[in-house]
Amino acid sequence: MLTGEDTRQTVQMVQHLACTCGCTIQPSDCTQLQDYVAEDCKCTCKRREVCSPDKIWDSSKCKCTCIQQEGECTTGLFYSTSSCRCERAFKRLERKSTSRPPYNSNRNPDSYWKSRREELEQQDIN
Known part of the structure; x- marks a missing residue:
């Protein structure tokens, strides 16, 4: 008061x-x-690097980054921040048959399976 x-x-x-x-x-x-x-x-x-036209320098990451950080891609594609464009989501796998030897008239199928078996055994050892 x-x-x-x-x-x-x-x-x-x-x-x-x-x-x-x-x-x-x-x-x-x-x-x-x-x-x-x-x-x-x-x-x-x-x-510091010189960036390509579709990238800019990011001093916090010390690398070139895409000008467009995200992109909409159609089904089966994804936006790659390394190439700054849409790429295939799944790359084609190398064709390697496990059910039959590749066709080659100069090669004996028995020798193929023998070498294939040795290759798989070597993988098991490692």
């Missing part, structure tokens, strides 16, 4: 004895692709 009289109160105050300046970004914030620059308080890329 204010009465217009002078009053005295005890108030607790925090007293800082020392202040220091420091960087928000520290060397531990840098990646293996970056060096820490103390006078600028930042991480910079160790090397």
